[in-house]
Amino acid sequence: MADRIEPRVLKGFRDFLPEQEGRRKAVQTILEQEFRRHGFLPIDTPVLEYTDVLLGKGGGETDKQIYRFEDNGGRDVSMRFDLTVPFARYMALHRNELYLPFKRYHIAKVFRGENTQRGRYREFTQCDFDIVGVDAASADFEILLLMVRSLQALGVREFQVHLSHRGIFNRFLSSLGIAGQSVELLRTVDKIKKIGDEAVRAELASLVGADAAEKVMAFVTASGSAEEVLHALIGLAGNEPADTGRLAAVLDAAGAVGIMDHVRLDPSITRGLDYYTGIVFETFLTRLPEIGSVCSGGRYNDLASLYTKEHLPGVGSSIGLDRLLAALEELDDTAVVAQSVDVLVVSFTDEDMGANHALAEVLRARGLAVEVYPEAKKLGVQFAFAEKKGIPVAVICGPEERAAGTVNVKDLTNRTNHDGLSVDGAAETIASILGR
RNA sequence: GUGGAUGUAGUUCAAUGGUAGAGCGCCAGAUUGUGGUUCUGGUUGUUGCGGGUUCAAGUCCCGUCAUCCACCCCA
Incomplete structure (x- = not known):
């Protein structure tokens, strides 16, 4: 026998199991x-x-x-x-x-x-x-x-969109005469949440000197309500319709539709990618x-x-x-x-195969997602399969039920049985179990 | 790409350089038409992979692959 090839995936690449996918x-x-x-x-x-x-x-x-x-x-x-x-x-x-x-x-x-x-x-x-x-x-x-x-x-509730404006920051740097180092400055400021104010202040000072560093820090650490921060930025960089005016308009609209709970004006947001020219966003949980x-x-x-x-x-x-x-x-x-399927049709004997699929088709025609267990195994095995796959309902139609013209429905979430139903009754019972 | 940590059964974890183990899970039976309890029996390992040191390596050394952490950058 030939050597088996090791099944593996590349670093940083992943397979997804059905539940994840x-x-x-x-x-x-x-x-x-x-x-x-x-x-x-x-x-x-x-x-x-x-x-x-x-x-x-x-x-x-x-x-x-x-x-x-x-x-x-x-x-x-x-x-x-x-x-x-x-x-x-x-x-x-x-x-x-x-x-x-x-x-x-x-x-x-x-x-x-x-x-x-x-x-x-x-x-x-x-x-x-x-x-x-x-x-x-x-x-x-x-x-x-x-x-x-x-x-x-x-369904995410606890999150905040931090927003800022590259244009204001760059204009501010120009007014300080240090716009030439804007890339390094942006990158340094970007680290503020990780390494803290003091470390950033020191790094800035080594780039542009203590005075300018102090001013940059004042800019990026402006805090308070959005209005207060905006006011502080205008105080430092001056008002300009293209950037501070734009930011004010966006914040205004956010207030109008009632999403300010999730919005924060945060001048330390800069974004590493260099193609951004205006407003920038980052979202944190x-x-x-x-x-x-x-x-x-x-x-x-x-x-x-x-x-x-x-x-x-x-x-x-x-x-x-x-x-x-x-x-x-x-x-x-x-x-x-x-979401898995709604219903599993269990199998008693191999001879029931056609009838089971026919029953499944009838249920599908009523809008249910249905699958048929492919082998006549012990019922417990089939129920365990359904539970593993997250199927909430089993439909049982063995020789006895088939002779009587009825089907049994089992709610797998609480293991209760609803026996002796017509197909219509079964469909209704399933719908009520599924809450539809 | 650089630096550090980790890698043992399906899973969670053990094992002073001296025979690889336990819980959980899983399979079978008690129970041939109804699985969450109980009991009985059973199951799984090239210890990530490849070299080296040693009488002897899961354990020490080197390499490699993967994961995690930091730098960097970003989703």
């Missing part, structure tokens, strides 16, 4: 419903792209994380590491077949070759939603609203902040300019499905449960 699919379905309710439409793009399309001109950090290789035709190709960059390419390519403003959602796997950790994988699913073609407060707000509504639709942001995004007004002359401003956000599920599982907060 059922939950993932259920979450995706709920999200899709929510996206569509707000006028977003589905699209898809290839997993592989030409490397220059994905890397753009910058390269930088993404260079190291990207899965890149030469295909059999000698092309330099890469796997997508997010859904936003391919979407920018998509918009540039299909601009003439679409209309603006265009709202799309895209749920798909992306790939990053970085080191793994809890809630961090090399293959993971993102749920993106974006609005392209308008640079308006309404669009910024709609993305924020959908972030809140999506998490609520999934109140009881598990250390797992990181479960839904992030922002405005990127220049992204499509890599691929087209046309100005295509965009704003969007992305839910990290795997990270969110990992967190919800840990918090035991999964309102979303994978």
